Amino acid sequence: MSATARDGPEELLLLDRIAVARGGRELVRDLSLALGPGDAALVTGPNGAGKSSLIRVCAGLLRPAAGRVTASSSALADARLALDEERPLRRALAFWGGAVEDALGALNLLALADVPVRFLSTGQRQRANLARVVASGAPLWLLDEPVNGLDIASTGLIETLVARHRANGGAVVVATHIPMSLPDAAGVRL
């Protein structure tokens, strides 16, 4: 892939021979990856292979056991929503700032904007999670199982949003066990 071959100051994410260990067990070894504007990486593997840990390493939340991570400012969507359950969706998202209205529109959530977060369904919560990422305007998106619990239409919506983000010069790392269309993505098989 062209994504792994380049190296330069314009990289949005650079993993330099990293290792990831959890609970004394090495999950990832000697992984190198470079993502520039428009690039994407698709992390796949069975449950417990270290997909989420790798995403957390990219986000700077987990120190790699070896190697170096350089990342530009990123936005993370993982299994935890990080939105105040008792607040209406629009206000809960507004805490995190950014282009909230645009993000609500992009994820078909405008009709639910005044509904408290705790009343949202699994799929709606997942879209709200991604709305936070879209609103942030960060160049690097780190998505951990972004289409988990989504119907086919919403999955297509996420794929379109990711493609648009890449076309606008962003980069994305997707970890998923559900097949997802991500053209020209660097494959990382754990």
Place this chain on the structure above:
Amino acid sequence: MSGVGARALVTRELRRAWTGGGLVTPVVFFLLVAVLFPFAVGPDARLLARVGGGVIWAAALLAALLPVERLVGPDLEAGVLDQLSVRGVPLPGVMLAKIAAHWLGFAPALMLAAVIAAGLLGLPVETLVRVEAGLVIGTAGLAALAVATGALTAGLRGAGALAGLLMLPLAVPLLIFGAGAVTEGTGALKLLAAVSLLYLAGAPPVAAAAVRAGMD
């Protein structure tokens, strides 16, 4: 890239404290403890007036334990602290905002309740003034301790009980100087302020380190 400011953090904490009933419970608990003492030691007005200041301080300390579990744990669980870290908001700053917000909510509520408690215990006005002066200063230290303890016990089973074991011994200096200020006056108040400042300076980095260890 959007950021999250200090004001947004403090406002969120205050809103959560008031709407979640997080402040009402400790205040009611505080009043209950204060009311228990007359039942235990008898309705001797002179005795109650003498020990009342200390009773209020002991009740304040116990009431300060109740909010500990909701200060840091829920945010760690919901991924809020992760998201703040990803956005480059320094964790000690987040913890300082939590302390400030907790103090802004807890101190006025407790001071108001102390007026009622003083009435119930039959404290003279000058004693009440000294108690309130001590509470203004001492609750800042208590807020710092509460956030640090909340961070240390976040995500643990039986966090509430453990929090009491961790926090109460550290709160003893606040109790000594706070209750001391009721009888001794300004000298003890200065020492109380010194202890509060020490906790205020120490708590943010300690709480941040505890949260970071929990993330790993």
